[in-house]
Amino acid sequence: MxxxxxxxxxxxxxxxxxxxxxxxxxxxxxxxxxxxxxxxxxxxxxxxxxxxxxxxxxxxxxxxxxxxxxxxxxxxxxxxxxxxxxxxxxxxxxxxxxxxxxxxxxxxxxxxxxxxxxxxxxxxxxPVAVLGQALDRLHIPEKLVHLLLITYRYIFVIESEYHQLLRAARIRSFTPRTDLHTYKTYAYLLGMLFVRAAARGERVHQAMICRGFNGKFLCLYNxxxxxxxxxxxxxxxxxxxxxxxxxxxxxxx
Structure with missing residues (x-):
């Protein structure tokens, strides 16, 4: 983290x-x-x-x-x-x-x-959460603030997904080399990472809506x-x- x-x-x-x-x-x-x-x-x-x-x-x-x-x-x-x-x-x-x-x-x-x-x-x-709220109070566009906060929150999840995919490749005897097979493997890995990130983002969005998210992140900082x-x-x-x-x-x- x-x-x-x-x-x-x-x-x-x-x-x-x-x-x-x-x-x-x-x-x-x-x-x-x-x-x-x-x-x-x-x-x-x-x-x-x-x-x-x-x-x-x-x-x-x-x-x-x-x-x-x-x-x-x-x-x-x-x-x-x-x-x-x-x-x-x-x-x-x-x-x-x-x-x-x-x-x-x-x-x-x-x-x-x-x-x-x-x-x-x-x-x-x-903290990054307080930074996001400060930017919001300074009238920075909400979409940019939300992008900052969501990216900070879920970049660790995407990193975890990447390590899972990398471990799966290593279990299947993948050894990085300077050849076409290695380049194709990393390309597939990155492609799958983007697919999983998009699916995770959709699930997170639906979960936030179910919990009454109205476009505002609340902050305990006064x-x-x-x-x-x-x-x-x-x-x-x-x-x-x-x-x-x-x-x-x-x-x-």
Missing amino acids: ISEIFAFGSSPVHLLDPRIRVMFAVLFSVVTAVSDRFPTVCLALLMALALPVLARLPLRPVLTRLFIVNGLVLFIWLVLPWSYEGTPVFSMGPLVISREGIGLSALITIKSNAIVLALIAMVATM FAIKQGDLVWMLVMATGLIGLGVLEWAPVIW
Whole structure:
């Protein structure tokens, strides 16, 4: 199952209204993603580094997730500095590393880490069910919210179906190889998985209707804006405005 190791706690971040956390995470990610100046993205990274500390998140799981993200960013460093045209800083035969390529790679790296840290601290600190309800209260289309909640609920069931089919194939002496028989077997396996998922979805839909489902998922979480939430909103808004001023004020003036 998907582990929600950050979802429960008593930190100031956990006590914030989920709607405020989602809005801040989205706005912070958008502002950081469209920023092109190093002072802005560095400030965004500092803000993002402070959030897991305020949320009192365990260090090792956070670093593990950052390691995965930076593993993907590593491919950018292996390609972009060599392929981006600009001022050469190092050459090795036909390959030339450009100053602009290094700068762009560093910019992408800082942005990626800042956005991931903000999402971990703001969004991963709530259960998926609460996240779905928060999205619904923010007037995200109901079908998208239902898709999120149902997918999270039944992805484990589909995984169980997949392992059952795989065990059945192994009992029948199936051994994966790089040949046509292996490819056809996996194709049949995936096809049967889709068939079972569709049948399961139909049964679940009928069961929900029998239990009086009216298109709304109920939630035990009480959404209410408290005084502490207003203070946090002011602080977060100030931070976002500061990023915007640092990014666009030199252009305006």
